[in-house]
Each structure stands twice: as C-alpha cells, then as structure tokens.
Amino acid sequence: MDKIIIEGGKTQLKGEVIIEGAKNAVLPLLAATILPTEGQTVLKNVPILSDVFTMNNVVRGLDVTVHFNEAENEVTVDARGDILDVAPYEYVSKMRASIVVLGPILARNGHAKVSMPGGCTIGSRPIDLHLKGLEAMGAKIEQTGGDITATADRLKGANIYMDFPSVGATQNLMMAATLAEGTTTIENAAREPEIVDLANLLNKMGASVTGAGTENLTIIGVDKMHGAEHSVVQDRIEAGTFMVAAAMTNGDVLIKDAVWEHNRPLISKLREMGVEVTEEEAGIRVVSNLDHLKPVTVKTMPHPGFPTDMQAQFTALMAVVSGESTMIETVFENRFQHLEEMRRMGLNSEILRDTARIHGGLPLQGAQVMSTDLRASAALILTGMVAEGTTIVGKLTHLDRGYYKFHEKLAQLGANIRRVNGDS
Ligand code: EPZ
Secondary structure, X not given: OOEEEEEEOOOOOEEEEEOOEOHHHHHHHHHHOOOOOEOOEEEEOOOOOHHHXXXXXXXXXXXXXXXXXXXXXXXXXXXXXXXXXXXXXXXXXXXXXXXXXHHHHHHHHOEEEEEOOOOEOOEOOOOHHHHHHHHHOOOEEEEEOOEEEEEOOOOEOOEEEOOOOOHHHHHHHHHHHXXXXXXXXXXXXXXXXXXXXXXXHHHHOOOOEEOEOEXXXXXXXXXXXXXXXXXXXXXXXXXXXXXXXXXXXXXXXXXXXXXXXXXXXXXXXXXXXXXEEEEEOOEEEEEOOHHHOOOOEEEEOOOOOEOHHHHXXXXXXXXXXXXXXXXXXXXXXXXXXXXXXXXXXXXXXXXXXXXXXXXXXXXXXXXXXXXXXXXXXXXXHHHHHHOEEEEEEEXXXXXXXXXXXHHHHHHHOOOOXXXXXXXX
C-alpha cells in the first residue's frame, strides 16, 4: 500500500497549478453514453482516476465498446447494437456512483439489474429517491438478493418532486426521462454544475432537457439518441482543494482554468476569512497571509450552498486560523472522521452531531494518519503541510479515486512531499 510522506511546518505554496476534468461530472457522463443507438460518443478532458477506470468497466460490462486514450484524456464509446441489461457486480460493488447506469439501461432496454450500492464511511447513502422517481415513470422495482431489478415496457413522463435535491437521483432520473414517452418534470432537482454538464451532453445527443442548474428540470422524451462529442467540465472540488492549500500556507497560487462561477460559495467563505481571491484571465488566484485571517462559520448545503465535498479540506484551513471556527455538515451524517485523525496531530476540536467546533491556530505536529474517504485524504495531506515534522498518510486508494498526481502538483508548488510504495 502506497504512502504519502510530508515534511511540514514552513510550507509556502507558490506558482501555478492545472486542474483536471471533474470526477463527479465524468461518471454520469459515461453512464449517458449508454443511451445513443446511433454514432459514437467522444468525451474529452477525462481525468485519469481510478473511478473512471471503474465506470469504464461498468459500461464495458454491458457489451458496449469503451476505449480510453489516456494520453489524450479521451474516452470513445460505441453503444450501437444490443446492450446487456445487467451491470457487472464486481465493478458496481466497488463504486456507489455506478447506480446512475440504472436509469439509462432501463430507458434503453426496458429492463435493468444493478447491484444495490453499499453505504460508505461518510453515510448510509440510500437510493430511495432514485427508485421513487423511476416508479413514478412507470418502472416496476424489485430489490432481491442485493440487486435492484427495474422493468418498464416504456417509461412514461411524470411530474416528480424530490424530497431532497439528490445529485445522483437527479442524474439518474434526467437520463431515464430522455427516452420516456412524454414529458417529465423534476422539481427540487439538484443544481450542481455537474448536472448542467450532463444536460449539455444529453442535449448534444438529441435529448430535450431544459432548466439544468435550476431546481426545476423539464425533459421531453425522444425516440432515440445519437453519439456526440463533449469536453468534461473542470473539477471545481480539485480547484477548491488547491485554493484552500494556498490559503493554509501563506501562499500565492494561480489555479489555472478554474471556473469562478462554480466556486462562488467557497470563494465567498475564503474572502470572509480574509483570503485574497481574484479572477484572472488564466484562472483564479489565491493569496493568503495567515496572520490576517479570522475564524468563520460554514454550513454545507446542496449547490449553490457551500459544497460538502469541500468540508474536510476547509476544516484543515480552520485548524490553522487562530480562533474558534464552526463547521456544520448538513448533507452527510458521518463526514467528520478526518477530524479524529487530525486530533492525533494536535487539533483541538469538539464534534456534536452535525457541528464541529475547531479551535484553530494551535501548533500541530506531524503524525501517521489513516484516510477514511476521498476528501478526508486530501484534508490530511494539506494538514501535514502545515504541521511541524513528518506526516505519513496511508490508504491512498481513497485519494486516487478523485485526485490525479495530487502530491506531484503540491510538490511543484513547493511542498516537501513524496509518495512511496508500501513496502519501503
Ligand atoms: C454526489 O454523490 C457526489 N458523487 C458526492 O461526491 C457528493 O458529496 C454528493 O453528490 C453531494 O454533493 C458523485 O457525483 C459521484 P446525493 P450522491 O444523492 O449523488 C441523501 C466526492 O467526494 N440521499 O446528492 O450520492 C444521501 O444519503 C463524493 O466526490 C437520500 O436520502 O449524493 C445524502 O445524505 C462524495 N436518498 C444526500 O442525500 C437518495 O435516494 C446527498 O446525496 C439519494 C440521496
């Protein structure tokens, strides 16, 4: 098992960093490539991440041709001809995001079988909203032996009101509705930039999706779809992670090609703290002086609120800003595990249900820490940059799901960081 070793303390990040295509956009985009029965789909700006390889294998398992040209960051998919309707357990069980192939397979074949995604460390993550929406469109859903089986001669347009603006459920239902008979409306839909990116691809494929980015989506069903070419939207969470890294280290970093509009809630909080964030032609620049920063209160919310996927990284920033900051995690029920590990580095914090109080600015010491999920891994590495001494972060399989060459990008900005394989 690889480890990342950081010599922390006086790190000051300076320079430019490039970011990749968004993990949370490319996974549903790959699911959408199942829908066309004519032509091929080419996705560009595809990040080289373990989750992408997993989703490629899920789609391949449906007897669809998938070619990933890593050198060009390009995936070409050919879903012409009959596709299978059972998603391969060995890959689906590895990545809960695979559940978004359920809607497209069902829409295409009238029958789909996908294994029930497990929970994960950050929460139980049920899929009731996905299933309720498909049932509203006329699907018959059975859950037996850990599998979900959905059948529908042809899905029918429906008016769906989401109890919660679930990202995955919005994506699944939007894709299912593209080939349904009639019109589907989805109210209280998720509004994340990755939803807009998916709607853009679906419309290029001949679908008719309007309202993406707002809480009300309308999808007019079409009879068939064709392949298209699409470039994956930039990863706002990777960009945000480097913005926080710069803020924590008295840095001056330009995050190239970062999209201001996609990071407004994070930028607003960084500015409230006293971090200088400016929009430049080439991207977003972050300049920080820790002596001038003050504690803040942050509450995670569905977009356009503060993103839960930036919560762990932002608590690492709160840990180095003098005073008491508060983080309230409203989206997932168990997403503070990184704080337990950071406590081993000297972090002084109390957690009470969805609220963490962080007494920042106290000295932190390097330690051997374990990452529990993707964003927690990033947060621990960032904390290692500012803690005195050596920090060793293990279980990097989480990190590799969502960050490409993370340690190399930090080293290039000035961090003293290296990755060693487990047995050394
Ligand atoms: C997506 O997960 C992202 N993953 C997550 O990013 C992100 O944290 C999350 O959206 C919220 O922004 C991908 O896009 C691949 P949800 P998703 O459905 O779709 C509850 C990362 O670090 N819920 O919006 O699974 C659920 O329990 C990952 O990149 C139901 O109750 O998120 C959770 O509390 C982590 N019933 C909340 O909604 C449902 O049917 C948000 O879940 C579905 C969800």
